[in-house]
Amino acid sequence: MLDKKVADLLNTQVNKEFYSAYLYLDFANFYVEQGLNGFANWYQVQAQEERDHALLFVKYLQNNDMPVTLEAIDKPNIPLKNNMDPLQAGLKHEQYVTSLIHTIYDAAYEIKDFRTMQFLDWFVKEQGEEETNASDMIKKMEIFGSVAKGLYLLDQELAARAYSAPSLTL
Ligand code: FEO
Numbered sequence: 001m002l003d004k005k006v007a008d009l010l011n012t013q014v015n016k017e018f019y020s021a022y023l024y025l026d027f028a029n030f031y032v033e034q035g036l037n038g039f040a041n042w043y044q045v046q047a048q049e050e051r052d053h054a055l056l057f058v059k060y061l062q063n064n065d066m067p068v069t070l071e072a073i074d075k076p077n078i079p080l081k082n083n084m085d086p087l088q089a090g091l092k093h094e095q096y097v098t099s100l101i102h103t104i105y106d107a108a109y110e111i112k113d114f115r116t117m118q119f120l121d122w123f124v125k126e127q128g129e130e131e132t133n134a135s136d137m138i139k140k141m142e143i144f145g146s147v148a149k150g151l152y153l154l155d156q157e158l159a160a161r162a163y164s165a166p167s168l169t170l
């Protein structure tokens with residue numbers, strides 16, 4: 001059995017990860033409308049990864065005999081007006097998710113819940129990578145995105161991203 005506060009935070013994180021998937025699907029849809037299918041692909045893959053993250057939290061709770069409550073997922077409502085908007089919103093969102101993971105870690109640390117801390121270690125590392133990816137995309141867009149040929153090549157690069165299952169198994 002997990003501590004109630006830790007279990008509640010883990011359950012909330014299920015919803016946050018599904019929201020992340022929803023948000024990134026919204027970004028992908030925006031880029032489809034702009035004719036940037038590579039950017040759209042990148043965010044479709046990201047949405048799949050976020051769904052995987054949600055399912056990892058579900059599995060961890062279940063492995064610890066805790067019930068899982070699925071709450072309503074918020075509507076993505078970040079206004080997207082230009083090709084940079086999703087990238088900047090994506091970085092901000094990942095920084096927020098990092099803070100959520102740290103909050104759960106804090107709660108687990110406080111009660112010496114080493115098992116949950118070990119489970120969260122993967123997410124701490126993953127968040128570092130996701131923030132780096134998000135900030136790299138902004139830098140590339142700043143350098144190449146303002147000329148048509150640069151944007152075209154960047155879109156092609158992002159089209160190459162392929163989905164792979166998470167390295168964490170439970
Ligand atoms: Fe599941 Fe992008 O953090």
